[in-house]
Amino acid sequence: MSNSTFGLLPAVTIRAADGAQATVTLYGGHLVSWRSSDGQERLFCSRASSLDGSRAIRGGVPVIFPQFGARGTGMRHGFARVATWQLESTGDADGAAWAQFVLTQADLPEAIAAAWPYAFTLHLRVAVKAQSLELHLSVHNTGEQAFPFSAALHSYFAIDQLSEARIGGLQRVRYSDETPQDALQAEEVLQFEDKLDRIYYQLPGALSLQSGSHTLRLEQQGFTDAVVWNPGAQDAAALSDLADDEYQRFLCIEPALIQPDLLAAGAEWTGRQRLEFT
Numbered sequence: 001m002s003n004s005t006f007g008l009l010p011a012v013t014i015r016a017a018d019g020a021q022a023t024v025t026l027y028g029g030h031l032v033s034w035r036s037s038d039g040q041e042r043l044f045c046s047r048a049s050s051l052d053g054s055r056a057i058r059g060g061v062p063v064i065f066p067q068f069g070a071r072g073t074g075m076r077h078g079f080a081r082v083a084t085w086q087l088e089s090t091g092d093a094d095g096a097a098w099a100q101f102v103l104t105q106a107d108l109p110e111a112i113a114a115a116w117p118y119a120f121t122l123h124l125r126v127a128v129k130a131q132s133l134e135l136h137l138s139v140h141n142t143g144e145q146a147f148p149f150s151a152a153l154h155s156y157f158a159i160d161q162l163s164e165a166r167i168g169g170l171q172r173v174r175y176s177d178e179t180p181q182d183a184l185q186a187e188e189v190l191q192f193e194d195k196l197d198r199i200y201y202q203l204p205g206a207l208s209l210q211s212g213s214h215t216l217r218l219e220q221q222g223f224t225d226a227v228v229w230n231p232g233a234q235d236a237a238a239l240s241d242l243a244d245d246e247y248q249r250f251l252c253i254e255p256a257l258i259q260p261d262l263l264a265a266g267a268e269w270t271g272r273q274r275l276e277f278t
């Protein structure tokens, strides 16, 4: 483990013995870089992103908690991605390097804590080895009152070209988008070249993302749903923290728990994702 910086943000870099590495900024508990053991950067981060703690990082893996998007009365996508986490522990296990980060109610600025007055502890564990990455997010209700929450890992994967990327594992899965009716995906492979913003519910199994000669397998547990998002040309142009052409270079595939779950006092929820390139 070494301390580093990413832009102006303090960060922690972990390295496995085989060369796989990951960098997480304390701001957001945000995984900003994942290099598999072949040295390839697997995550996208916008060259126009703020990297000074003034707003969420555009890229990497933002942690979404306690609300997804505008589905609630709180901050868009919640406060976890703009709060400052702490490094709790690091280590090695079976050739993997890991680091665990923690965020509690006490770490929140007063106004945010007042607007969401529940006692909680979030843990994010990041582990890398060879061609794989494991992310564990847990939510612990440390208070005496139940609270509802949604959560997601808003991963931005680096791809060669949007129009050529292929997502598998979504056939016959129900999704919602901006149209009024939910639909079932007919195609075996999802391929698109401009804006797409869908929530797929109750995934039956693993997903795959093929880009160039690489195939990424995505497995998730605890997170029941997955969001697939790319802003496309027009929305990308309207995002000040994304360069106009950059939408072609990433795809967000986000393990998510969209319908708020009610977490009882003392209870804990864990969502896991395992990513592996083949």
Ligand SMILES: O=P(O)(O)OC[C@H]1O[C@H](O)[C@H](O)[C@@H](O)[C@@H]1O
Pocket (backbone or CB within 6 Å): 069, 076, 077, 197, 198, 227, 228, 229, 252
């Ligand atoms: O711009 P942000 O707040 O980071 O949100 C970026 C995107 O996140 C999710 O993927 C949503 O489904 C999109 O509707 C949203 O545009």
